[in-house]
Amino acid sequence: MANVLLFDLDGTLTDPRAGMVRCMRHALDRLARPCPPDDVLATFIGPPLRGTFGSLLETADRGVIEEAMTLYRERYGETGLFENHVYGGVPEMLEAARRAGSTLFIATSKPTVYAERIVKSFGLDRHLAGVYGAELDGRFDDKADLLAHLMTTERVTAETAIMIGDRATDVVAARANRVRSIGVLWGYGSEEELLGAGPDALCAAPSELATRLSKLGPTRAQPGAR
16 A cells, blocks of 8 residues: 655745744744844744744734734745755655655645745655645644645555655654654754654665665554644
């Protein structure tokens, strides 16, 4: 039975650091709030932005967080999403996976409207069966909910699915849906972070993914769904 590979986007297929950091800084500057150094801002790449702004602004006030989201998106939608590049070896990784018979989807916390523009601009869409992301209003910010939605919509079984991403949230979402996972080490999550979430395998470079997939063995469901 062929695998269905669910790829994260930021930190897994593309490096969005320049655009995302500049857009976070833009939002905080417009709000006249203190802004940490770029290296600190980069540590927030991956998880949903509403949580990021809650942490950066030290608030749970939905109004303040949504104002920050609006300011972020006013720059991101025009410029920031293109301040991005594909990691070396990723196109070859996707092509090899597709030729091996796997079906490939994007499963990202980034809003679908942006994710679709990014994968198309880099020509990655030709490898993909679909792009699934969050809604602008926050629906599917929880990646476990996003994966459940993708699997229901596309009729993907847990036995065949494998989540591939660079942050603990990717692994946790996979486990919540009885899906196996591979943590990648070229993105923004550390090896310690990924191991703490309990992936089925780690992958150090895009060229190693095929080997990691073959070593996972027969498709099977994972215990412990939420």
